[in-house]
Amino acid sequence: MIIVLKPQATEADANEILAKIAELGLKPLYMPGIERTVLGALGDERILRQLHLDSYPMVNDIKPILSPYKLVSRELQAHDSVVAIDDVKIGGGNFTVVAGPCSVESQDQLFGVADMIKSHGVPLLRGGAYKPRTSPYSFQGLGEEGLKLLRAAKAQYQLPTVSEIIDPNDAELMAEYIDCYQIGARNMQNFRLLEAVGKQQKPVLLKRGMSATIEELLLAAEYIINAGNANVILCERGIRTFETATRNTLDLNAVAYLKEKTHLPVLVDPSHGTGVKSLINPLSRAAAAVGADGIIVEAHLNPKEALSDGHQALTEEDFAKLMADIKPFVSAAGKVLR
Numbered sequence: 001m002i003i004v005l006k007p008q009a010t011e012a013d014a015n016e017i018l019a020k021i022a023e024l025g026l027k028p029l030y031m032p033g034i035e036r037t038v039l040g041a042l043g044d045e046r047i048l049r050q051l052h053l054d055s056y057p058m059v060n061d062i063k064p065i066l067s068p069y070k071l072v073s074r075e076l077q078a079h080d081s082v083v084a085i086d087d088v089k090i091g092g093g094n095f096t097v098v099a100g101p102c103s104v105e106s107q108d109q110l111f112g113v114a115d116m117i118k119s120h121g122v123p124l125l126r127g128g129a130y131k132p133r134t135s136p137y138s139f140q141g142l143g144e145e146g147l148k149l150l151r152a153a154k155a156q157y158q159l160p161t162v163s164e165i166i167d168p169n170d171a172e173l174m175a176e177y178i179d180c181y182q183i184g185a186r187n188m189q190n191f192r193l194l195e196a197v198g199k200q201q202k203p204v205l206l207k208r209g210m211s212a213t214i215e216e217l218l219l220a221a222e223y224i225i226n227a228g229n230a231n232v233i234l235c236e237r238g239i240r241t242f243e244t245a246t247r248n249t250l251d252l253n254a255v256a257y258l259k260e261k262t263h264l265p266v267l268v269d270p271s272h273g274t275g276v277k278s279l280i281n282p283l284s285r286a287a288a289a290v291g292a293d294g295i296i297v298e299a300h301l302n303p304k305e306a307l308s309d310g311h312q313a314l315t316e317e318d319f320a321k322l323m324a325d326i327k328p329f330v331s332a333a334g335k336v337l338r
């Protein structure tokens with residue numbers, strides 16, 4: 001429920017109502033605005049009727065939040081959230097590029113890619129240390145050794161890092177090494193994992209499950225915020241459809257829809273979204289045009305040697321072209337390329 005207070009309501013008026021909401025076992029939210037204060041009550045809305053809030057002199061309006069997701073909804077917060085990964089802002093008029101290898105493989109490999117993306121002005125480095133692989137015989141990642149390399153790459157190139165978490169017990173350990181957790185498609189509804197990163201402070205890049213609806217993605221984000229971490233970035237990474245020509249079908253509908261329904265920033269992953277190297281460039285341009293807040297792409301200096309996803313890794317040449325080609329689309333969307 002959203003409770004809009006009158007412009008003259010004081011903080012004490014708000015606190016009185018918030019305390020009553022908490023007494024009922026509902027989650028109280030305090031959202032002071034420039035013109036007026038808005039309060040929220042999350043939980044079973046029928047309970048709230050007991051308070052008869054309409055009889056409070058400082059209450060102007062009471063409205064239900066119609067969507068099943070609440071904290072992520074624009075109904076609750078109309079303005080865009082800006083999420084900072086270390087000192088790099090996602091959202092708020094920026095179009096931010098995150099790039100790096102699928103997996104961290106060695107110092108030479110990671111530093112080589114970091115150096116390359118840095119020279120193109122990219123502010124964030126991605127790389128998986130824990131890899132959720134379809135086959136148990138595929139490379140599973142370097143684990144903590146990979147995290148150490150990510151931390152070293154950040155120190156060397158001043159590139160904050162994004163890396164996937166697959167085990168809730170790793171949340172604290174990873175926070176020592178990286179700047180943003182990635183929750184991968186295969187774990188979007190791993191609720192213990194969502195709660196574990198929800199208890200941390202570092203931001204979370206939440207990828208859409210390959211057969212998850214948009215509503216399920218938003219409810220997964222709701223889990224993280226409800227557990228205490230509001231720094232959530234959504235990522236459309238393609239869904240499974242009947243189409244087999246591409247690895248996945250990049251759902252750009254979802255990007256436009258998400259921008260309407262949620263205040264959270266939205267990135268697009270055209271690498272996994274297409275799985276086809278030559279399509280990453282056009283789909284990145286499309287992502288900018290449709291209103292995404294940035295892209296996350298895979299790059300490798302020697303894709304043939306890559307231990308995972310080499311077929312979709314951009315080389316230095318591909319990457320330079322991508323950065324040049326997206327520029328006019330980012331400007332046309334009224335954003336600044338970061």
Ligand code: PEP
Nearest residue numbers: 102184185186207237272
């Ligand atoms: C990845 O980013 O390398 C990855 C495994 O992505 P997804 O979870 O989207 O498949």
Ligand code: MN
Nearest residue numbers: 102298308309
């Ligand atoms: Mn990958």
